[in-house]
Amino acid sequence: MSRAVAETVLKGLERLWDRPPGFVGWLSAVNHKAVGTRYIVTAGIFFLLAGVQALVMRTQLAQPGLELLTPEQYNQLFTMHGATMMFLFAVPMMEGIGIYLIPLMTGARDMVFPRLNAFGYWVYLIAGTTLYIGFFFGHAPDAGWFNYPPFSGPAFSPGVGIDFWVTTITFIEVAALVAAVEILVTILKVRAAGMSMGRAPLFVWSQLIMAIMIIFAMPPLILASVMLGLDRMLGAHFFNVAAGGDPVLWQHLFWIFGHPEVYIILIPALGIVSAVITIFSRRPIIGYTPIVASMVAIGFLSFGLWVHHMFTVGLPIMGLNFFAAASMMIAIPSGVQIFCWMATVWKGRPIMAAPMLYVLGFVFIFVAGGLTGVMVASVPFDWQVHDSHFIVAHMHYVLVGGVVFPLLAGFHLWYPKITGYMLSERLSKVAFWLVFVGFNVTFFPLHELGFRGMPRRIYTYLPDLGWGNLNLLATASAFVLGIGFAVFAFNLFWSAARRRHAGADPWGGDTLEWATASPPAVYNFATLPVVRGRYPLWEPAGIGADGIEGLELYDPEEPHRYTLGTTIMDAEPQQRRPLPGPSIWPLALAVALAVAVIGSMMDLTLVPIGAALAFIAMVGWLMPPKPEDSP
């Protein structure tokens, strides 16, 4: 940004975009950086809670016959661990990172629907907190994160634990869907002038694909949980065989969601990997178009794999073969991306800083998980290892390797941007090795334990089975992994206290967020950028406002919040888009809907009451301004 912007304009923008002080101001915040940070911090706390649950389970399994936990407690722990990681950590974290970074990367001042953004966060917070209130009072769901009926139905789980699953999971789906629509429409409609889709960063592409996948994958789960709720609360028979229902229907609906879900969290992670590899190889990515095509292919194909979670249910073999073939095929686009990244590092000048270490860790662990994935895609092989610890090993290799490692890489990359401070490189490297070694020594032995016949979701095992030594090794190593995360968490706080200023662009980045201050001003860009290439900060004419003026989009006579609305494919300027300021309506609507959805557990009359409150909140929120108040 070479044009100097008048001090009065900067101060005016600061005043215009800031939020009112105090607690009500905090509750009314709609700025994407505030909402994104809240998602990230909340998801991080849930990750910690789920990690502690894992350590407790691993302790129980360390030796045969331990009685640290009762079977019921163990069931609640593995259910909460799975539900927390999948619903309360992974998707919100990925969406939160997107919400924080997308407007900065696409040169906008905020997202298209700022109040909808805030609403999604409040729904997420209420849903997650409610589930954990149930957990702390001993009423956690205990039927696995996948909650199969008939066990989760009214006959076998009459208590309130499963009701917590049904209501909070349905509620959190709303948050995920709302954020997905927000991310999708923002990426399509408010990019910098000149940022055609072919010039958009790969991270932005990955968020776009993730958002579309969420929109298609989550509704089947909402449908399933509503059906289960009707079975449990109104005596419906969707899953009751005695009255014409079918438990396999649940499995289909759940896994039509559940399989794309894991790719929903993988694809934005792949976007982070592309971002890190570009910067830390110090060259443009090799294979931008194949990488985009691969992410699209993965997104598409992932909807055709779901029955591989149901190979042992007794479905016709011909059908199983289709899903087995598709499950193997999806390795191809994943492989294409790995080769593109390897080529980029090979032909670049790589820097082995912490983000790159985590990316290399991702390659190693995720590829290993992908290899066991091709193994379990084979039906006869899966029939041997289904519901054994082999699957636990496979799943953690692809999830931790494919999602957590890229997230950690992203944290190390963007922490300076978000906080303004550099992380300690030494602590980062210590944490990396603890996490990498700890992870592998914990989960690799589980492959062998699976082959030796150790089932999943058992709270203990007999001494003469010979499983004790490997379990002890896995548990000890799990604590090493935990210490690694503790060092990472310590690094986050220690570095904030140490205050080594990062500056706008500590890494020599290529994308627009590195052209803002660290942390960015509340209005992101004083002058909205115009983009001329795919690597705007690396190309000599990458950012240039020739031919366009007024890009401060600020009029001191009539100050109003604006960002630039653009056309979808070529990002031609189209709209001086007004954006709303802080508002309490998003929180009000979230609370009203909570009364209906979560109140249904307590008393069904709360449903129409909550709906009425929601109607009032929606009218208040959506009321357009009077003609004289509208720009």
Next chain:
Amino acid sequence: MNGGVLDVRKLPAHTTGIDAPEWWGIVGLVVIEAIVFTGAMASYFHLKVVNDAWPPAFIGEPELLLPTANTVILLLSTIPVWIGVRHMKRGNERTALIGLPIAMAMLVVFLSLKVYEYAGHDWGVSTHAYGSAVMLMTGLHMAHVGAVILKTAVIIQYIRSGRIEPRRPVPLEANAVYYYFVAGIWVPLYATIYLAPHLLP
């Protein structure tokens, strides 16, 4: 961006149709809900396949005359909505103030006839998986029709107070898109609930 200088401060503050982010937002909502309804229909057929008699003998096949007439009423009600939007975008908000109340009234008729139809049944959501499947689809759709009636009342009030005007038609357009969805999705639902039992073995 070709030739001359573009001053973005002079761009319009309000867009319409597919240029408007709000349009894409409502389409996102419509896609989500369409998938929920599609899943409900798919579930109906899944349950049919695993049951020998569907509908079960003690429930019997659904009547056709009243539901079909009701469906025609629902679909016809989209016409005054469509006309109202077109006239609003041409600068005339009075047509919408006539058309939207007509559409609302037709929706109230639809809903009332549906309630009458189901009140005459001796089976419901807890009768059999068939009852659960049909009442889920019908109940979900009736809730949507109720919501659209309330929404339309609010929109009418916004037009009367000038909060929706020809210069800023997007809230009316977005409401119309959702209206067409609620009317349109009833067609496959109707085919599933009423036609499939008569047409399929």
